[in-house]
């Protein structure tokens with residue numbers, strides 16, 4: 001179990017990832033070079049928005065890489081290292097890892113902007129869907145590493161596809 005920051009302190013823990021260019025905020029290329037790493041996915045996976053696009057790894061912050069590796073290894077083991085079982089659970093459908101964007105309905109950065117959040121199977125675990133389809137073994141694997149599941153949030157904000165290494 002790791003000690004993740006509260007999401008209000010994500011900037012202090014993961015580092016400020018913002019650069020102004022002509023008054024417009026965007027990601028900081030130096031921060032990206034210094035902090036982002038690739039965590040290989042043990043099973044075959046594709047982009048949820050394009051099933052022809054193979055995804056071999058999740059791009060995340062180096063501080064969460066070892067933990068995420070343990071999570072994925074546990075999921076792969078709990079599913080019997082069976083690709084078919086992974087696909088029934090929708091875990092081969094990658095919604096995203098690192099992506100720079102503002103938090104929904106606010107000016108703060110999304111946890112995805114710090115590389116400490118990942119999304120799986122967004123079509124069956126949509127934002128605001130009160131009954132996400134996320135497999136309990138997946139949720140357990142993330143929680144064992146102290147990650148927060150968006151499927152636990154209030155129905156209005158429920159985000160079943162989303163796991164983050166930050167508390168709320």
Ligand SMILES: [Zn+2]
Pocket residue numbers: 112117118119161162163
């Ligand atoms: Zn997310």
